[in-house]
Amino acid sequence: MNLDRSVAVRFDRVSKSIDEARVLEDVSFEISRGTAFSILGRRGAGKTMLLKLAIGLLKPDRGRIFVNGEDITGLDTPDLLRVRRSTGFVFQNSAAFDSICVAENVAFPLRYHSDKPESEIQDKVRELLIQADLEQDRYTMPVDLSVGMRKLLGFARALACNPTLLVIDDPWNGVDSITAARICRLLLDLKRRRGTTLLIAANKVPDVQRICDQLAILDGGHLITCGPPDELARCGNPVASEFASR
């Protein structure tokens, strides 16, 4: 079943367990194309799992997930890879390929997915590295980068193939305030100028308040509230109020 193409992501009563523990229970939400949606929750609430479900890295036990109007729940590997051509994922620990340098990390998806000449690939890599402020570190190995720089490398690599949906796992965790501000600017730029749909997992409301159109709070496996950031404090849920007050 295909859905309205104006919806970038839709979760329909999705449940997922690890071993015997139920992590997500009947989670439903949808994200309109070109908007930013943030999932907030305490550590271990299942945010990362939810993000991985959104691009098919994990399969739900129950429910369905739609990406750009296509049900990805039952897709086989080639079809899933086709859907992922239009998505990007920034991992919490960046998951940079540690045996190749920064520039090669960014060039990797470009070389794999296109027949562009090397000069064009190098131009694109330079552009992405300048955007992520990593141009001076192009020959540095990922292990020699700071946590914040590795996050920026994760962004540069995920943006290499111009995704229409970018899924970001806790981008502000462990980064200094300057890098945090740079990440904010990068996300705002992606949303406003390129119309990229953003799905962001975060721990704190102030981090995402400026960027996101919708916030949802994940607690005990359920989405307990979902709405614009300014309505968070008014929803009456104690966990949501606690998040809003911090």
Add this chain to the structure above:
Amino acid sequence: MSRMWAATIGLTRFACRTLRELRRLPWDGGEISVQLYEIGWRSAPLILIAGVVLGIVMTQFVWASLVNFGAVDAVLPAELSRTMFRQVGPLMAGLLIAGRVGSAIGAELAVLRLTEQIDAFESLAIDSFRHLVITRVAACVIALPILTLLMCFAEIAGGFLWEATHSEMSLSLYVGRVFDRTGWSDYILPTLMTAAAGFAIGTIACYFGYSVEENAVGVRRASMHSVVLSCLFVIALNLMVSQMMSVWFPVATP
């Protein structure tokens, strides 16, 4: 016991998927050549040194056993080469590669899994199974027969080194006697069967690395299980081939 059963089923499914994917073209030629360099070319020194040493040691023992019966110089090169091609070469090459490459692949893929780099491949719309597993298995399948031949010739060279220091046999005479009683049947089947050993080593190592779920302990286990199971498989395969050889191509009595 249930864990072992789960691993057996998992490994069987993984091997079936690997066979299925190996038949699907195109292969990732660039990555296969990288793996051929890592698995094949960089194993060559180990194979050469081990082969020469083994050749010297075996020649010494066989010479000491046969010297009292006479005509040892006439028999030794031919018997040595036949033993090397039929048995020792494929077995030793398989075991050495299982140790060197099996552990490396198992540990490497386990680390890639635990640091989410395999997920990163998938998130970039790259089929991690084809990019990481198929390329390594294909490289093992291609490299092992070549390394086995290298091992056999290194062993024969080692045998000549020992002969040269203990008798006055010339190189041309030694080479002539090496192939005196050796037919194609003596090395085609055992060498080709090492391609199956290469498939087994690559698949087993990739399975334990690719499906690791734990932390550093998982890496250790992946590496250890890769080596142990690969070695057992190489020994079992060698036994099977030697039985097949003794039925199909029995050793002719001089």
